[in-house]
Amino acid sequence: MVSLLRNQKVRNTLLQVLFVGSLAAMVLACVMIARRNLAEQGITSGFDFLFKSTGWDVNFSLLPANANDPYWWFFLIGIINTLFLGTTGLVLATIVGTIVGLARTSSNELARLLGRTYVDIFRNIPLILQVFFWYAVITHLPTPRAAHEAFGMLLTSRGLYVPIPNVGGAALAAAMLAVIAAIALPVWLGRTPRLNQPFGERSTIQLAGAAAALACAAVILAVGRLPDLPLLDFPALQGLNLKGGMRIPPEFSALAIAIAIYGGSYIAEIVRGGFKAVGKGQMEAALSLGLSPWRVFTLVRLPLALRAMLPILANQYVWLMKATTMGIAVGFTDFFMIVALTINHSGQTLEVIGILMAGFLAINLSLAAVFNRINKAIALKGNQLRG
Amino acid sequence: MDSTLPSGPAVRIEGLDKHYGSFHALRKINLSVERGEKIVICGPSGSGKSTLIRCINRLEQHDGGRVTVLGTELNDDVANIDGIRREVGMVFQHFNLFPHMTVLENCMIAPMIVRKRPRAEAETTARRFLEKVRIPEQAMKFPSQLSGGQQQRVAIARALCMQPQIMLFDEPTSALDPEMIAEVLDVMVTLASEGMTMICVTHEMGFARRVADRVIFMDAGEIVEEAPPEAFFTSCRNERTRQFLSQVLGH
Numbered sequence: 001m002v003s004l005l006r007n008q009k010v011r012n013t014l015l016q017v018l019f020v021g022s023l024a025a026m027v028l029a030c031v032m033i034a035r036r037n038l039a040e041q042g043i044t045s046g047f048d049f050l051f052k053s054t055g056w057d058v059n060f061s062l063l064p065a066n067a068n069d070p071y072w073w074f075f076l077i078g079i080i081n082t083l084f085l086g087t088t089g090l091v092l093a094t095i096v097g098t099i100v101g102l103a104r105t106s107s108n109e110l111a112r113l114l115g116r117t118y119v120d121i122f123r124n125i126p127l128i129l130q131v132f133f134w135y136a137v138i139t140h141l142p143t144p145r146a147a148h149e150a151f152g153m154l155l156t157s158r159g160l161y162v163p164i165p166n167v168g169g170a171a172l173a174a175a176m177l178a179v180i181a182a183i184a185l186p187v188w189l190g191r192t193p194r195l196n197q198p199f200g201e202r203s204t205i206q207l208a209g210a211a212a213a214l215a216c217a218a219v220i221l222a223v224g225r226l227p228d229l230p231l232l233d234f235p236a237l238q239g240l241n242l243k244g245g246m247r248i249p250p251e252f253s254a255l256a257i258a259i260a261i262y263g264g265s266y267i268a269e270i271v272r273g274g275f276k277a278v279g280k281g282q283m284e285a286a287l288s289l290g291l292s293p294w295r296v297f298t299l300v301r302l303p304l305a306l307r308a309m310l311p312i313l314a315n316q317y318v319w320l321m322k323a324t325t326m327g328i329a330v331g332f333t334d335f336f337m338i339v340a341l342t343i344n345h346s347g348q349t350l351e352v353i354g355i356l357m358a359g360f361l362a363i364n365l366s367l368a369a370v371f372n373r374i375n376k377a378i379a380l381k382g383n384q385l386r387g
Numbered sequence: 388m389d390s391t392l393p394s395g396p397a398v399r400i401e402g403l404d405k406h407y408g409s410f411h412a413l414r415k416i417n418l419s420v421e422r423g424e425k426i427v428i429c430g431p432s433g434s435g436k437s438t439l440i441r442c443i444n445r446l447e448q449h450d451g452g453r454v455t456v457l458g459t460e461l462n463d464d465v466a467n468i469d470g471i472r473r474e475v476g477m478v479f480q481h482f483n484l485f486p487h488m489t490v491l492e493n494c495m496i497a498p499m500i501v502r503k504r505p506r507a508e509a510e511t512t513a514r515r516f517l518e519k520v521r522i523p524e525q526a527m528k529f530p531s532q533l534s535g536g537q538q539q540r541v542a543i544a545r546a547l548c549m550q551p552q553i554m555l556f557d558e559p560t561s562a563l564d565p566e567m568i569a570e571v572l573d574v575m576v577t578l579a580s581e582g583m584t585m586i587c588v589t590h591e592m593g594f595a596r597r598v599a600d601r602v603i604f605m606d607a608g609e610i611v612e613e614a615p616p617e618a619f620f621t622s623c624r625n626e627r628t629r630q631f632l633s634q635v636l637g638h
Binding site (some may be wrong): 284287291295381 | 485486487496501528529546
């Protein structure tokens, strides 16, 4: 018996069994205590409430919603709002971060100083303060009657009003995909090594690709267009309020700007680090082959920097996605705010917190999975330590 | 800028000066390299050998004197710099291959983009030169899957694919294990026997004796001694050269 306990395998197995057993006991105890407490307070647990109507409304939704809709529909709206805010914030933060990060690695002293100042300021102010600041700025914009107008968009204290096309939802989505293809195709055609044409002489193929995709978009829009209405629905003043177009509420704009500027300062540092990680030797080799500085950047420096950036960038994106929960501070109905309101109105705290956790897990795990996939696809092959 | 250019030296360096801050890296260097000539430059570390050959394709900017390569003077004219880099290949101490491209892509990228060769032609050329450096079977591998000696031979092939008129070698064997040095030197000897103009910074004295037309010894940013290999190794005049040689050949 003693000798059996001395066996390393037996010991390890025993430890594992003990660990899992105590964990299971703890979970069981928690569940039982929670059930007893819930029963004492007369709260029925379960997910039936999901199919009851909420009785309250949301202030922003990409899908139709009103107080008669059930809770599960509101959760869906919350997730879509979070994804919409998160994606907008991430894209803007990436653009800001790339510009500032490049400024910080530039050879121009003024650009470096500006970039550094930006990072020092915005990285060190808590995100929630920045959200409040931009919310205050945006809600102090002029009233609808004195709105700023630019490109058919109206900028007011009630939000940003943008024109929307009078086109069916599915057709609109398809047209957007086609426009994305029009941007992505030339880039892909310019880079793929499979085309039997020198890299410098592909502009015709690239132009043709972009034109074809844009033509597709135009056809889709023409077919999916709602009858008897102008192609674009412009917002306009009607009485004391604005009608038409789509209203982006100040809460959304404030959050998106804050996430873009705050996240941008972090991403700038990631971008800077990525570029610093590229060896000077590779760039010198490329220059010595006669490649122009622009080609050295696009073919050697950027691809290598991206590989260094991606893992950290994925981490930052997951972080910023969670930062959308600041929505509750200014009253944007993101997933977290819907959850908070639901707890108040239905009392199903445990279930709703569970849904919240599952929702964010799903969002962030998918994000991480996508990035891991990209990472794996472009990772440098072979053992870097050799040679 | 092609081989039918009027005769004249491949590289002419007159009164070259170079500072790094207050450090005087090169002092009034004069050097002329004829077409087809093989030059070996040696000297203690910090003597300015690498800086000198890096001035020839303007990886370093000189701040005094003139550098003329294949009849074109190197100055701030970007077109001149690009034109010269196209005709001057360079091999580095640490290989500097592009780690995100296969060996074949490493060799094809510059001919396709700089010389605008069609893909098929660039690939044929690349395979021919990989054959020449004796690693055709590694074409589809990535650089870090190869040994140091193989990587350096790919680097030589990559430079040759641009079909340059001059090749610069910056300590090509210094980062290699002893048994890999031979395979790289063999390739360089073959290249020399085919008439390539070569300027090599190296401490491989056996290679210098076998291949070089002239051996140049540098110290403290100056050319101290310049002689054909036989004379250089047997009857050098300068005390510093003798000291250096006794250290390099000592054991």
